[in-house]
Amino acid sequence: MKEITSSQNSLLKECRKLLSRKYRLKNKQYLLEGKHLVAEACQAEITLPYIFIDDLQLASLPWLKNYQQSLILLPRGLLIGLTEVESPQGIVAVAAMEETLPPARWSGRWLLLDRVQDPGNVGTMIRTADAAGFAGVVLGKGSADRYSPKVLRALQGSQYHLPVLNGDLTELLGKMAETLLIFGTNLDKQALDIRQAPRAADLALIVGNEGQGVSKELLEQTDHNLYIPIIGKAESLNVGVAAGILMYYFALFDS
Amino acid sequence: MKEITSSQNSLLKECRKLLSRKYRLKNKQYLLEGKHLVAEACQAEITLPYIFIDDLQLASLPWLKNYQQSLILLPRGLLIGLTEVESPQGIVAVAAMEETLPPARWSGRWLLLDRVQDPGNVGTMIRTADAAGFAGVVLGKGSADRYSPKVLRALQGSQYHLPVLNGDLTELLGKMAETLLIFGTNLDKQALDIRQAPRAADLALIVGNEGQGVSKELLEQTDHNLYIPIIGKAESLNVGVAAGILMYYFALFDS
Numbered sequence A, B: 001m002k003e004i005t006s007s008q009n010s011l012l013k014e015c016r017k018l019l020s021r022k023y024r025l026k027n028k029q030y031l032l033e034g035k036h037l038v039a040e041a042c043q044a045e046i047t048l049p050y051i052f053i054d055d056l057q058l059a060s061l062p063w064l065k066n067y068q069q070s071l072i073l074l075p076r077g078l079l080i081g082l083t084e085v086e087s088p089q090g091i092v093a094v095a096a097m098e099e100t101l102p103p104a105r106w107s108g109r110w111l112l113l114d115r116v117q118d119p120g121n122v123g124t125m126i127r128t129a130d131a132a133g134f135a136g137v138v139l140g141k142g143s144a145d146r147y148s149p150k151v152l153r154a155l156q157g158s159q160y161h162l163p164v165l166n167g168d169l170t171e172l173l174g175k176m177a178e179t180l181l182i183f184g185t186n187l188d189k190q191a192l193d194i195r196q197a198p199r200a201a202d203l204a205l206i207v208g209n210e211g212q213g214v215s216k217e218l219l220e221q222t223d224h225n226l227y228i229p230i231i232g233k234a235e236s237l238n239v240g241v242a243a244g245i246l247m248y249y250f251a252l253f254d255s
Helices: A010-019 A021-027 A035-043 A056-060 A062-070 A076-082 A119-131 A149-155 A169-176 A239-253 B010-019 B021-027 B035-043 B056-060 B062-070 B076-082 B119-131 B149-155 B169-176 B239-253
Strands: A029-033 A050-053 A071-073 A091-096 A109-114 A136-140 A164-167 A181-185 A203-208 A224-227 B029-033 B050-053 B071-073 B091-096 B109-114 B136-140 B164-167 B181-185 B203-208 B224-227
Touching (some): A010 A021, A010 A029, A010 A050, A010 A076, A021 A029, A029 A035, A029 A149, A035 A062, A035 A091, A050 A056, A050 A062, A050 A076, A056 A062, A062 A071, A109 A119, A109 A169, A109 A239, A119 A136, A119 A149, A119 A239, A136 A169, A164 A169, A181 A239, A203 A239, A239 B119, A239 B239, B010 B021, B010 B050, B010 B076, B021 B029, B029 B035, B035 B062, B050 B056, B050 B062, B050 B076, B056 B062, B109 B119, B109 B169, B109 B239, B119 B149, B119 B239, B136 B169, B164 B169, B169 B203, B181 B239, B203 B239
Parallel strands (some): A050 A071, A109 A136, A109 A203, A136 A164, A181 A203, B050 B071, B109 B136, B136 B164, B181 B224
Antiparallel strands (some): A029 A091, A050 A091, B029 B091, B050 B091
């Protein structure tokens, strides 16, 4: 097994750059921290060119059996430089981005994110879409980077369970509308109470930016715009919670 | 108006200590950062002994009219020392804790948190309980401190809209069970699918620790234990999202 002992090692310096979005896009690679995320990537047979471990015992984990060529031993002090967490679990992998193309024909339930900026919200919503049996998620322009360490932590591996695409929502909606019922979300009371939403097995649900909601332009392209009634005195719901209520409404109660 | 210009000012040093839980509990005071949170506290007529502002224009805000005696001008450089946010909004208040006692007779819908540790989750769940028209929230032992800056940011003022109590859940459940139907949550498939949950206008819903869920001891004290079906491949839902789905299930669909 290879071993790196110097912080000035050129491969290590190269991999460290993947903590920034710019280099992730340039190299088409990203970092995965912790046993759970790396195990999910191995199970999904993702290409992992390098897997840094600080403990030889890790090398014998059964899910690493097809990745022995990628293993590199790295002291704990240097491993910390590859993550944003304070107490890393002793394993960090470099993963290759895999481009997911839009389907030729849209079917099933899709979650569309319009400029959702908080990494925790983006990760949580993809994880909820996975749990609710959605077909996939589309991240519109201006949404948090799905490969950022914070999004990946909130995702808990769900990115390997369902397709996650990047795309221009305005452009995609035209094609989607051929086969999907399009729902926007809008706090405006002129929208439709979630309880009056028509039933649909093939749909797109658009949720929006934390402060501004879904853009006016997109709301005009939908079949229906929904709102979740606020019964108490809160001004609004957290967007990740609202998306969860809506997705499970369609998944469980709308049939 | 008073003004503080030195970082060594004894009042300022005393207030800065409120960033730690220990001093919050000792002084029975906490810090509120930003216009939105301070405005909510003013509207709720919370006692605010000190309100630090870095801009005289803020002093003329209409919701500060009953708090002119509390205002203290403080340069931006010193104001930053009173918050955890990188770009504070120019206003930080010291608020007095107000103890909320349990009602003599429990009624309505209550959310109970069993050792929920993430401050964002605790804040978001109280905000969702507010939105869903719940009667109140009880934070069991081991839950994140409701007065920590992170919880307060996620709360967005909801703590002034509904009662939030601290309490020993095991002890409280006995009394609650006299008038409320008690629901636990449990990923175990022996629990009841949320769609089969009986209807109830007066209930307690217990959600649990991020990793371990609701304690076994509490699950044995409930009338029913519920689970949200996982349709896809995710192992679980974020607890804040799960609580939102369950609370809105009772609030909207269960009537």
